[in-house]
Amino acid sequence: MEIYLPVAEMSVHWLTILGMAGAVGYLSGLLGVGGAFLLTPLLIFYGIPPTVAVATTASHLTASSMAGAIAQWRRRAVDLKMAGVMLCGGFAGSALGVYLFGLLHRIGQTEIVVAVGYVILLGTVGGLMLDESVRTLRAAQLGQPSPLSARMHHNWIHGLPFKLRFKQSRLYISVIPPIALGFAVGILSALLGVGGGFVLVPAMIYLLRMPTSVVIGTSLTQIVCVTAATTLLQSVNNYSVDIVLAAILIVGGALGAQFGVRMASRLKGEHLRLLLALLVLAVAARLFVGLVTTPDDLYSLAVGS
Amino acid sequence: MTRALALLVIVIVSLVALAPFARAQDLVSGLSQDQVEINSSYAGTSIVVFGAIEGTDSSPGSPKDVVVVIRGPDTDMTVRRKVRIAGIWINRDTMKLGGMPSYYYLASTRPIAKIASSQTLARYQLGLAYVTPETIGTHTPAKAEPFRIAAISERARDGLYAQTENVEFLSYSLFRVRIPIPATVPRGEYTVEAYLFRDGTVTSAQSTPLFVDQKGLERRLYRFAHASPFIYGLSAVLMAMCLGWLSSLLIRQQR
Numbered sequence: 001m002e003i004y005l006p007v008a009e010m011s012v013h014w015l016t017i018l019g020m021a022g023a024v025g026y027l028s029g030l031l032g033v034g035g036a037f038l039l040t041p042l043l044i045f046y047g048i049p050p051t052v053a054v055a056t057t058a059s060h061l062t063a064s065s066m067a068g069a070i071a072q073w074r075r076r077a078v079d080l081k082m083a084g085v086m087l088c089g090g091f092a093g094s095a096l097g098v099y100l101f102g103l104l105h106r107i108g109q110t111e112i113v114v115a116v117g118y119v120i121l122l123g124t125v126g127g128l129m130l131d132e133s134v135r136t137l138r139a140a141q142l143g144q145p146s147p148l149s150a151r152m153h154h155n156w157i158h159g160l161p162f163k164l165r166f167k168q169s170r171l172y173i174s175v176i177p178p179i180a181l182g183f184a185v186g187i188l189s190a191l192l193g194v195g196g197g198f199v200l201v202p203a204m205i206y207l208l209r210m211p212t213s214v215v216i217g218t219s220l221t222q223i224v225c226v227t228a229a230t231t232l233l234q235s236v237n238n239y240s241v242d243i244v245l246a247a248i249l250i251v252g253g254a255l256g257a258q259f260g261v262r263m264a265s266r267l268k269g270e271h272l273r274l275l276l277a278l279l280v281l282a283v284a285a286r287l288f289v290g291l292v293t294t295p296d297d298l299y300s301l302a303v304g305s
Numbered sequence: 306m307t308r309a310l311a312l313l314v315i316v317i318v319s320l321v322a323l324a325p326f327a328r329a330q331d332l333v334s335g336l337s338q339d340q341v342e343i344n345s346s347y348a349g350t351s352i353v354v355f356g357a358i359e360g361t362d363s364s365p366g367s368p369k370d371v372v373v374v375i376r377g378p379d380t381d382m383t384v385r386r387k388v389r390i391a392g393i394w395i396n397r398d399t400m401k402l403g404g405m406p407s408y409y410y411l412a413s414t415r416p417i418a419k420i421a422s423s424q425t426l427a428r429y430q431l432g433l434a435y436v437t438p439e440t441i442g443t444h445t446p447a448k449a450e451p452f453r454i455a456a457i458s459e460r461a462r463d464g465l466y467a468q469t470e471n472v473e474f475l476s477y478s479l480f481r482v483r484i485p486i487p488a489t490v491p492r493g494e495y496t497v498e499a500y501l502f503r504d505g506t507v508t509s510a511q512s513t514p515l516f517v518d519q520k521g522l523e524r525r526l527y528r529f530a531h532a533s534p535f536i537y538g539l540s541a542v543l544m545a546m547c548l549g550w551l552s553s554l555l556i557r558q559q560r
Binding site: 002003004006007009010011059060062063064065066067068070071108109111112116224228231232233234235236239241243244246247250251254257258261291292294295297298299300301302303 | 343344345346347348349380381382383384385386387388389392393394395396399407451452455456458459460488489491492519522523524526527530531534535537538539540541542544545546548549550552553555556557
């Protein structure tokens, strides 16, 4: 079953794309992540141009994070003030990222930057997660308390100026770290087509020291807004959002996530985190191999001016 | 423009050359369809170019050959060569080839090298070896050659450039060839040219336009994305938000 993607200007098997989105959605429901870090490389492996894959995944993320964000809003587990401050940085980061993305596309370096960016990001995050989950599992086996809570007593963040009171997070901290964090995640979202939740969540817990109860809701709210802005900016600057592809990805992702969430309740949290860490590292390794092995064809072709 | 001129020259030259003969042979050709429409279920198609050679054969002994060429609209191509830097393969050398056909399909009755001399083939740009860019910037042709070859083989891999000997004669004067139009075909105005060769020279030629364009919803979406990108982006965001909201309703219902 073929369907023609009007912006990518190619036809694809829509069932294959739906299946890919469904599988990624299942994993994201199971592991509680957006899953764009899997979806974008998968789309590129399939043959979707990287520019379209990265830009279109942003609108897929808007949808998948939206569902989660709504659930958190109902529970009032969102620090709106914190989300607003982070978004100031997030929008600026997204704008810079989209501009850089267009620039890289014109000089023919999009693919390499996306691949290297993924290897560094996923390698680091995956490594840290693996370390964390192995330690937790080992501690649980020995019957000790989790080593997580004993970490990071005091940090440099409290010495920064421009402090604001965030009531819901019970914090009185400088606005610089949340803005910088939002900015960094905005760039990631535009450049790599990821939501950045797996950077945002640990940073909010360990760096900003926000209470865990509001972290998920606040980060999802931030991701919805930043990916929406990214979608808009990519459409305007790079004409690279394919609305037909986006619709297939969203529907597939939503269906898969339903099953993933149900499965998640049957597995242990530590095991899920270990699984996620291994998955992240596997994607990083696959991309790394692609970077260093001699390509079949040294030449590549870009059509149009 | 240059091709139109070339064709005009062909017609004039062949008229002058054929003048002494009492009854010249003429080639008449047609297409199974004069436009290819790309719609939502488009997965590539094929068109049939057919034709006949009219008039009596003044020299039945000499071989007659038909060459059919389809060219897509001219486009600029940028070819990049990867170089290993610090263990990683990175695009470094870049060459811009201006005015390359976006689609090129040649079909002939015999291998074209046997049909005419290389000068003749080069003049009409017949054969992948003679598909050359109009501009290569400040580079020398020798330096551009590997990039040109790379561009051609890349297009050939995607099914957008090909050279075959598929033209078949159904009878003494009737010929036909089926030409595949792959799914990734670029949009625009194509030209279908048919040449009749006698003894290594073009004795008759005909050119027919072929239009490839998106149709219906696809066309409107493509136009929408390019003509009003802000509103297009906004609708993409709205669609995503609505679908996200719908799926949250679905989750709630199940609980």
